[in-house]
Amino acid sequence: MNDAPTAASPSPAATTPRPLLVAEGITKRFAGICALDRVGIDVADGELVGLIGPNGAGKSTLFACLTGLLPPDDGAVRFADRDITDTPLHRRAGLGFARTFQRMELFAGMSVRDHLIVAVRAHNGTGSLVRDLLFRGRPTAAEHDAVDAVVALVPSLRTVIDQPIEALGLGLGRLVELARALITEPRMLFLDEPTSGLDQAETAELAAVLQSVQRDHGTTIVLVEHDLTTVQAICTRLFVLDHGVRIAAGPTADVLADPRVREAYLGAGA
Amino acid sequence: MTQFLTYLLLGIPIGCVYALMATGIVVTYKTSGVLNLAFGAQAYVSGCAFYVLRSPDRLGLPMPVAFVLAVLVLGPALGVLLDRALYRYLRTAPPVAKLVTSLGLLVAIPQILQLKLGSTPLTNPPGVASDSTIAVAGVNVSTNQVATMVITALAVAGLTLMFRHTSLGLQMRAVVESPRLTSLTGVDAARIGTIAWMLSSAFAGLAGVLLAPLFSQLSDIDYFTVLVAALAAAAFGRLTSVGLTLLGGVALGAAQKLLDGYAPSGSVFWTGMRGSLPFLSLILLLLFWPGLRQNRAAADPLAGVDPPPPPPAAATRDRRLTVATYAIAAVVIVGGSYVTYAVVDDFWLQLVTHGVILALVFLSITLITGIGGQLSLCQATFCAVGCFATAQLTDRTGMPVLVAACVAAAFTAVVGALVAIPALRLGGVYLALATLAFALMFENVIMPLEAVSGGSRAVRVPRPRFLGISFGDDRRFFLLSLAFLGLASLVVVLVREGTTGRFLHALRTSETAAASLGIDPARAKVTVFALSAAIAGFGGGLLATFNGAAGRTFYQAELNYFYGLVWLVLVITLGSQSAQAAINAGLSFFLFPRFLGLIPFLDQSTAQGVAFVLFGLGAITYAKFPEGIIESQTRRITGRLFPSSRATAEVAP
Ligand SMILES: Nc1ncnc2c1ncn2[C@@H]1O[C@H](COP(=O)(O)OP(=O)(O)OP(=O)(O)O)[C@@H](O)[C@H]1O
Numbered sequence: 049m050n051d052a053p054t055a056a057s058p059s060p061a062a063t064t065p066r067p068l069l070v071a072e073g074i075t076k077r078f079a080g081i082c083a084l085d086r087v088g089i090d091v092a093d094g095e096l097v098g099l100i101g102p103n104g105a106g107k108s109t110l111f112a113c114l115t116g117l118l119p120p121d122d123g124a125v126r127f128a129d130r131d132i133t134d135t136p137l138h139r140r141a142g143l144g145f146a147r148t149f150q151r152m153e154l155f156a157g158m159s160v161r162d163h164l165i166v167a168v169r170a171h172n173g174t175g176s177l178v179r180d181l182l183f184r185g186r187p188t189a190a191e192h193d194a195v196d197a198v199v200a201l202v203p204s205l206r207t208v209i210d211q212p213i214e215a216l217g218l219g220l221g222r223l224v225e226l227a228r229a230l231i232t233e234p235r236m237l238f239l240d241e242p243t244s245g246l247d248q249a250e251t252a253e254l255a256a257v258l259q260s261v262q263r264d265h266g267t268t269i270v271l272v273e274h275d276l277t278t279v280q281a282i283c284t285r286l287f288v289l290d291h292g293v294r295i296a297a298g299p300t301a302d303v304l305a306d307p308r309v310r311e312a313y314l315g316a317g318a
Numbered sequence: 319m320t321q322f323l324t325y326l327l328l329g330i331p332i333g334c335v336y337a338l339m340a341t342g343i344v345v346t347y348k349t350s351g352v353l354n355l356a357f358g359a360q361a362y363v364s365g366c367a368f369y370v371l372r373s374p375d376r377l378g379l380p381m382p383v384a385f386v387l388a389v390l391v392l393g394p395a396l397g398v399l400l401d402r403a404l405y406r407y408l409r410t411a412p413p414v415a416k417l418v419t420s421l422g423l424l425v426a427i428p429q430i431l432q433l434k435l436g437s438t439p440l441t442n443p444p445g446v447a448s449d450s451t452i453a454v455a456g457v458n459v460s461t462n463q464v465a466t467m468v469i470t471a472l473a474v475a476g477l478t479l480m481f482r483h484t485s486l487g488l489q490m491r492a493v494v495e496s497p498r499l500t501s502l503t504g505v506d507a508a509r510i511g512t513i514a515w516m517l518s519s520a521f522a523g524l525a526g527v528l529l530a531p532l533f534s535q536l537s538d539i540d541y542f543t544v545l546v547a548a549l550a551a552a553a554f555g556r557l558t559s560v561g562l563t564l565l566g567g568v569a570l571g572a573a574q575k576l577l578d579g580y581a582p583s584g585s586v587f588w589t590g591m592r593g594s595l596p597f598l599s600l601i602l603l604l605l606f607w608p609g610l611r612q613n614r615a616a617a618d619p620l621a622g623v624d625p626p627p628p629p630p631a632a633a634t635r636d637r638r639l640t641v642a643t644y645a646i647a648a649v650v651i652v653g654g655s656y657v658t659y660a661v662v663d664d665f666w667l668q669l670v671t672h673g674v675i676l677a678l679v680f681l682s683i684t685l686i687t688g689i690g691g692q693l694s695l696c697q698a699t700f701c702a703v704g705c706f707a708t709a710q711l712t713d714r715t716g717m718p719v720l721v722a723a724c725v726a727a728a729f730t731a732v733v734g735a736l737v738a739i740p741a742l743r744l745g746g747v748y749l750a751l752a753t754l755a756f757a758l759m760f761e762n763v764i765m766p767l768e769a770v771s772g773g774s775r776a777v778r779v780p781r782p783r784f785l786g787i788s789f790g791d792d793r794r795f796f797l798l799s800l801a802f803l804g805l806a807s808l809v810v811v812l813v814r815e816g817t818t819g820r821f822l823h824a825l826r827t828s829e830t831a832a833a834s835l836g837i838d839p840a841r842a843k844v845t846v847f848a849l850s851a852a853i854a855g856f857g858g859g860l861l862a863t864f865n866g867a868a869g870r871t872f873y874q875a876e877l878n879y880f881y882g883l884v885w886l887v888l889v890i891t892l893g894s895q896s897a898q899a900a901i902n903a904g905l906s907f908f909l910f911p912r913f914l915g916l917i918p919f920l921d922q923s924t925a926q927g928v929a930f931v932l933f934g935l936g937a938i939t940y941a942k943f944p945e946g947i948i949e950s951q952t953r954r955i956t957g958r959l960f961p962s963s964r965a966t967a968e969v970a971p
């Protein structure tokens with residue numbers, strides 16, 4: 049933990065200078081199944097790490113415990129040196145958390161623009177019932193600007209921005225979730241299988257967006273992903289879960305070469 | 319001591335009836351996820367059928383024949399009908415849609431029956447046994463009560479044995495654990511569902527027949543009270559355990575008789591409390607009984623495997639449709655108001671004014687249900703709170719009546735928030751039950767108090783004077799209520815288009831995503847609950863001054879808990895999301911039965927009944943047309959007429 053700060057390039061095996069998010073001993077059981085068994089994870093400020101593992105490994109459950117959707121049965125989560133294990137879900141957005149979901153969670157009956165406006169308004173905390181009643185509830189120019197800025201990052205949304213969400217396919221739906229997370233300018237972004245259901249062009253767009261967000265805004269990203277090509281291309285470090293246990297962790301290349309990881313994947317695929 | 323034993327023994331039979339109905343509730347809730355409020359109505363059907371079949375001055379059939387027909391034929395038949403015609407299509411519907419369906423039936427079924435049997439209650443219902451008494455442990459108990467206990471014991475024992483030892487029972491338990499997993503193993507989950515409905519409906523029918531002789535007459539109100547008691551018993555069994563449910567039902571029945579025996583007589587409060595024990599128990603259990611809130615979805619190991627449910631039906635609306643409806647609405651409102659103001663006689667003027675005030679109250683349902691996504695069954699009660707608060711304020715402080723109505727609205731908002739804060743922890747179906755229990759508590763315990771309703775004498779409320787104008791004249795008052803209706807509609811539209819409405823829309827469609835964005839679900843919901851209560855309360859104030867007095871009679875005739883249910887199903891039928899639908903609903907509530915009454919062979923009371931039946935049956939379409947059946951049909955028809963509408967589709971306002 050006390051390595052001297054070296055060159056900016058991600059040196060392999062270097063323990064991170066300042067972990068932003070640290071979870072230790074996270075355990076979660078569902079009626080008999082142990083979905084997570086004392087799992088730990090640490091993410092440095094500005095890092096883009098991957099979380100992989102076969103189906104049912106517990107990746108989404110770990111996300112749920114980290115983001116506050118589910119309380120862990122045991123273990124602790126710290127963010128920027130603060131214990132946030134008991135911070136409720138809606139308070140974590142204020143810390144700079146944002147996420148997307150494996151099973152999409154979109155707002156039926158809203159347009160894409162309205163999704164983004166809800167997000168930016170929730171982030172700024174500027175709305176209130178009193179303002180609504182004083183005719184000040186409609187979207188402001190600043191909010192429309194924020195929407196435009198995020199659409200510049202995710203250009204596929206430009207043509208559908210005023211369409212109802214029902215009119216969009218799966219791929220665009222995932223990009224809406226991403227944009228909705230990005231518009232809150234998160235410090236910590238969690239993405240649960242963002243490329244599933246995306247075609248190749250959309251996948252490339254997504255990877256580019258993630259890298260630029262990480263580079264330009266210093267956003268820290270944790271990514272659950274099955275597509276190992278994407279993982280290899282953008283993640284510096286990986287954590288691997290299998291049956292609720294962390295079986296490997298470390299720089300991407302090392303982890304992918306690990307025989308136990310290969311076995312877990314092949315075993316699941318066979 | 320013997321006295322204690324007497325009360326206890328007298329309480330057990332009625333407790334058994336609670337337990338029977340509660341068992342039916344548990345069985346259907348576990349197998350189909352429907353918390354069937356209509357069991358009260360189904361029990362009433364069997365009770366009435368048994369009366370007609372058995373009663374000497376009706377068909378006078380022998381007891382076994384009447385019993386078999388009413389309980390073992392009619393009960394299951396009704397269950398199959400409801401399952402085949404309705405509930406099987408709702409299997410994947412959200413819990414609230416299922417609840418609304420059963421609510422519609424709860425309103426409609428007794429009305430259908432009363433159209434057939436007349437609205438005067440059937441008196442001296444016959445029991446399953448002859449009317450004699452026997453001594454049990456030194457206490458005289460009627461044979462009917464003994465029969466009730468024996469039959470309940472047999473029925474519950476039979477059910478338990480069936481669950482434990484037959485393959486049907488095994489399959490049912492498997493469906494309860496995971497409907498999806500069970501279907502994968504080749505068990506026909508739909509067939510199991512139908513059998514469960516037959517079984518539970520037979521239990522409801524049994525409860526209905528056994529209940530009848532315990533009261534001196536058959537009334538749907540008593541059956542409803544029993545339903546609430548059964549809900550309390552089912553809640554005690556955490557909606558899963560038949561054993562605990564039985565215990566809960568019997569304990570509740572016994573507690574009620576003990577309270578009857580020992581509570582001081584002659585006090586209005588205690589008289590109310592006696593009848594309210596079931597409601598009070600339900601509230602307390604909902605709030606404090608651990609284990610009730612366990613999420614059904616989380617318990618199903620395959621829950622995460624299913625694809626997400628399809629998005630709700632066409633939420634889009636042609637812009638031209640919106641413009642056209644606004645134009646038509648403007649013409650109708652201006653024209654209708656002018657005709658009402660200038661042309662019609664006093665009778666119709668009063669009817670329309672009444673409808674306008676009711677429309678304002680219905681906007682509170684638009685807020686809480688359409689925008690807030692919460693099912694509140696106590697909007698009539700909030701209206702009553704505002705009504706009595708306005709009356710008491712003007713009477714005691716001499717405050718101008720409109721000021722009093724505003725203060726009353728604020729007071730009602732506080733009451734609404736106090737109801738909502740604990741109840742919202744529960745969410746969904748349980749919130750609905752908690753509001754129902756609150757409505758019944760208010761009706762039985764608080765409303766009769768002299769400090770609230772003025773006791774046996776109604777409190778007089780003057781008409782408003784405002785800027786030197788007196789609104790004692792009905793025509794002027796009509797204009798005033800129109801103005802308030804306009805104002806309330808504006809509030810609803812501003813809320814819907816503003817932050818509050820957007821956040822609630824987000825919470826309604828994905829609470830997880832909304833909360834992840836930093837929206838505090840509890841805060842948003844309490845806000846909308848309080849605002850909705852305030853509007854209902856203000857409407858209550860207007861009703862008080864329009865009527866000129868507020869008291870028990872007025873409450874019973876206009877604002878009792880049953881109206882709360884009818885209002886809700888009516889607004890849901892016509893469309894819970896738009897202010898316009900609420901206005902239509904308000905006017906329909908009084909005008910529709912009158913128009914039906916113009917049909918030559920329908921007298922007015924029949925027309926009223928038919929209207930209530932239609933309101934109730936309308937609500938069972940909610941699951942299919944969540945935006946309201948009228949609204950969705952309008953969209954469908956305009957979609958046909960102007961096929962290009964897709965291109966200009968916009969999100970429904
Ligand atoms: N709410 C729940 N109730 C019961 N079991 C659950 C629940 N959520 C997850 N599980 C179980 O926990 C285990 C881990 O699930 P999780 O969704 O975290 O896996 P995952 O790694 O995200 O898999 P996938 O790649 O398929 O998304 C699985 O066995 C799953 O069935």
Ligand SMILES: [Mg+2]
Nearest residue numbers: 107108109150
């Ligand atoms: Mg997952």
